[in-house]
Amino acid sequence: MRTTIFVATLAMAMLASASPELQAANTTAAQIKRAANGFLNAFSAEQEKRGFAVAYKTGRLDSRLALATCNRPLAVSFSSDVWKTTQPTLQVACSGDRPWRMFLNTTVTIDGDGLVAARPLARGEKVTSGLIKAERVTVNATRRGVITDPDQLVGMEMRRGVNTGTLMTPDLLSAPAAVARGDHVMITARSGNFSVNSRGKALADASVGDQVLVENLSSSRTVKARVTAPGQVEIPM
Missing domain, CATH: 3.10.129 (Thiol Ester Dehydrase; Chain A)
Known part of the structure; x- marks a missing residue:
C-alpha cells in the first residue's frame, strides 16, 4: 500500500x-x-x-x-x-x-560571492570586468538566479539601467548583436557537407542563435537565416 x-x-x-x-x-x-x-x-x-x-x-x-x-x-x-x-x-x-x-x-x-554593479549602468551598456564587483550575498534569495562567474557577464549588454550595488541576474542581460541592421553578412546555404556562400545584408539586429531576415545581394530575395557568428548567417538548402 x-x-x-x-x-x-x-x-x-x-x-x-x-x-x-x-x-x-x-x-x-x-x-x-x-x-x-x-x-x-x-x-x-x-x-x-x-x-x-x-x-x-x-x-x-x-x-x-x-x-x-x-x-x-x-x-x-x-x-x-x-x-x-x-x-x-x-x-x-x-x-x-x-x-x-x-x-x-x-x-x-x-551565502556566497555574487556580482553587483560597481557603478550605475545604462541600458545597452556593454559589461566589462571593471563595471562589476563581488559582494557577499544570499545567493538563493531570488528566484531569478544570482550570477557568480564574471565570465557569464563580461561582454553582455544591459537590458535596462541599474544602480550601483544592483545584484546581477540573468534577466538584466542580453547577448550583444552579432549582426546589425544594414550589415553586410556572409550567407551560407548548407545541406549536409555541401554548402554555397553568397553575400547578403541584414535587415535587423540579431544575436548568435537568433533568426533574422537577410537580403541576398545576388538575387535580391529576402530569406530567413540563423545567425551563427558575427557577420555570418546560415540557411538550410
Whole structure:
C-alpha cells in the first residue's frame, strides 16, 4: 500500500544512511528529522568546499507521527530548486516493502560571492570586468538566479539601467548583436557537407542563435537565416 503524506515544506536529493532506529516498529517523526538534518548537513559540507556558507533549519513535525516501517535507508531530496529559494521543500521517502513519501518544510540560506554593479549602468551598456564587483550575498534569495562567474557577464549588454550595488541576474542581460541592421553578412546555404556562400545584408539586429531576415545581394530575395557568428548567417538548402 502506498501512503503519501503532505506536510507543507522545502528541500533536495540523497540517501540517508541506515540506522537501527529506521528498522523500528514504525518510522517516527524523530527519525525523519534526523534523516533530513543528515542530508542538509551533507549538503552544507559539500557547498562549503565551493566557498558557500549554508545555514538551515527543518520545519516542525507532529511528534505523534508514525509511518510504516522502512526496511531501506530513507531517501531525502530537495523537491524544489534550493538555489532559487530560501524555503525549499524536502522530500523524505521510503522505497521499501511498504513505500511512502512525505514533504518537510525547511529554511535554507546559501551565502556566497555574487556580482553587483560597481557603478550605475545604462541600458545597452556593454559589461566589462571593471563595471562589476563581488559582494557577499544570499545567493538563493531570488528566484531569478544570482550570477557568480564574471565570465557569464563580461561582454553582455544591459537590458535596462541599474544602480550601483544592483545584484546581477540573468534577466538584466542580453547577448550583444552579432549582426546589425544594414550589415553586410556572409550567407551560407548548407545541406549536409555541401554548402554555397553568397553575400547578403541584414535587415535587423540579431544575436548568435537568433533568426533574422537577410537580403541576398545576388538575387535580391529576402530569406530567413540563423545567425551563427558575427557577420555570418546560415540557411538550410
